Amino acid sequence: MSPSHPPADRTPVIVGIGEITDRPSEITDGLEPLVLLVEALKRAEADSGVKWLGEIDSLDVVNFLSWRYREPEQLLSSRLGIRPKHVYYGPVGGESPIRHLHEAAQRIARGECSVAAVCGAEAQSTATRAERAGVTLPWTPFAHDVEEPKRGAAFQKPLAVKLGVFRPVSVYPFYEAAAAAHWGKTPREAMAESGALWSAYSQAAGENPNAWLKRRFTPEEITTPSADNRLIAWPYTKLMVANPTVNMGGALLLTNLAKARAAGIAEHRLVYLVGGASAQEPRDYLERDQFVESHAQNAVLTATLDLAGGRAEAFGAIELYSCFPCVPKMARRTLGLGADVMPTVTGGLTFFGAPLNTYMTHAACAMVRKLRGGVKLGLLYGQGGFVTKHHALILSRDAPSEPLAQDTSVQHEADRHRGPVPPFVTEAGGQATVESFTAIYGRDNEIEHGVVMLRTEDNSRTLARVPAHDRQTLAHLLNIDRSPIGSSGAISRADDGVLEWRVG
Incomplete structure (x- = not known):
């Protein structure tokens, strides 16, 4: 007997993807994030071959950091001429595009909407160039009265801020060093692993037409400090950390299977969402029990692996979040992946570029291309904060046999493995x-x-x-x-x- 499938009008599918990389020769020609969003959505619509934008009834916008708007989700809706039932401007977090994508699919599965869009954009390259040159950009006026989102120092202890270990680049090394020692690796061996891993990411970026840096870097280029590749926080050099100075926009369009078929979209162009998981660590990293692994990451990846039958080999393509080497190094051990497995379809936050919170929007677009090209199953894993927030999602070329689950949290499993947290003190001898x-x-x-x-x-x-x-x-x-x-x-x-x- 063939497996049953969820009703076609409750089966979410990705039908369109759009990306734009903006490299203006003149500073004032740079496109602002809102314009990049519109262009990415138009490209996603063109990719689908169907006029969807006017029908969007669910809109999720990834948080901006390069420019500040007042109610950007409403500004975007106005520019598109739509009034979605669900319209949401998300919080800071590198995992947020995957969560938005997953939640949009869940709304379709519940019958709450029929066409959904997830999009994000940043123009940090132009914003930085303009600030350094003292140039006023002809963009939507910067919303100075809108409070900047809390991140970094807002959630850390005063002593961490005073010592400079409240930014991602200086916090992730704590995981890097502790995990390497736990695995029995010398710092030299750990550095070699990071170099080889990052070289693989750069190789993928070199093959991605939307990447910011389009060439392969050798492991030695990545790990050797130089005038152009300075050390930032041990053991990370510039070529081992995320590069936010890019201008990029990305968007995905979803609908239900019945509507996609009625619109005449070919079956091989449809990408299904199988399911995923989410969990998080305490926001103050000093309130965690240890730094050799992340219980939330382990719980999320293990649960996602279970959805794929318990075998990482089932994934024909993988995207492991790559703000710093320790994250995919930990993730691939949890998944049981060897060093020979390509960890990205996109190119990584150093080489493809790190449009701040929205890198995983581009990763999802890249994964859709892989699935349309013949890969059967793909894993998207994103994380945010300081190894804090984790979300993973499985995409498939084939329709799932079960309805998309509505409960994604595996927080209970993460908390179950958490050990006692040592008290933090500022007085000691x-x-x-x-x-x-x-x-x-x-x-x-x-x-x-x-x-x-x-x-x-x-x-x-x-x-x-x-x-x-x-x-x-x-x-x-x-x-x-x-x-x-x-x-x-x-x-x-x-x-x-x-x-x-x-x-x-």
Whole structure:
């Protein structure tokens, strides 16, 4: 007996994808995010071959950071001449495009809407160029009275902010160092893995016509510091971190299977949504139990893997979020993927480009192209914050046999594995061991200071500085052949009141 399928009018399908990469020669010719959104949606409509834009009754807009608008979702609706029943401007988060896509499909499955759009855009390259040149852009006026969305420092402890470990580039190294030591890798081996992994992402970017950087970088180019590839926060160089200075827009159009067929869209152009999962970690990263893995990431990827029959080999194409190397390195271990598996269909946030929250919109477009090209099953995994928010989604060339599930949260599973969280203290003395660490560099490739995350003698957690003049301790931390994780040293208090740590 053949498997039953959900009703065609409750089966969500992706019918159109659109992308635009804007590289203006003159600053004032750069397109603002709102214009990029409209163009991406028009391209998605053209890709589908059907006039959908006037029928959109569900619209999700990924959060902007390069330009500030007052009610951008309403501005976009007005420009499109539509009044969707559901219209939503999302919060900050790199996982948000996948969540928007998943939730739009769930609305179609519930019969709440029949045509949905998910879109995002940024113009950080033009905005940055204009600011540096003192040029006023002829865009929709910047909404100065709209509050900037909270992120980064707003959710972290004052000591983390004071020590400079409240930005993604200086927080992810804590996971990088702790996880590598947990896996039994020396820093040199961990760096080699990052270089090879990032080189694979650059290879995919070189094949993506929408990428910002269209060439393959060798592992050595990626990991070797230079004037053009400076160290930012140990062990990450410029070519190992997300590149937000791009101008890009992306959009996807969804409808139900019955409507798509009635519109005459060929079956091989339709992409189905099988299901996925979501979970998150505490927003304050210092309130987590450890840094060798993410329980939320594990729970999300394991649940998604179960939907594919428990075998990662079922995925013919994969997109593992790639703001920093530790994220896909952890993810592929959870999935049981070997180093030979291509981790991206898009090119990664360094090489394809990181249009801030909306990279995964482009990843979803790239995945649709793969599925239309013959791949049967694809995995999209996005994350946001500081390894904080996680969402994964499976796309398929074939119709699923079960209705799209409405409950995606696997938070209970993530919480079940979470161990006791050590109390965070700002007063400490005596000996303490290194839980993780990084070093923050200036633009001259010189260390500004090191930062160690410590466990004290009573197993409390704290942060401490290693001043630039303490060459012995810095050499201990940055030894390429031996991890300092677990090593012991003495805590003292500096004249400015900040704790400092010295090895030995």
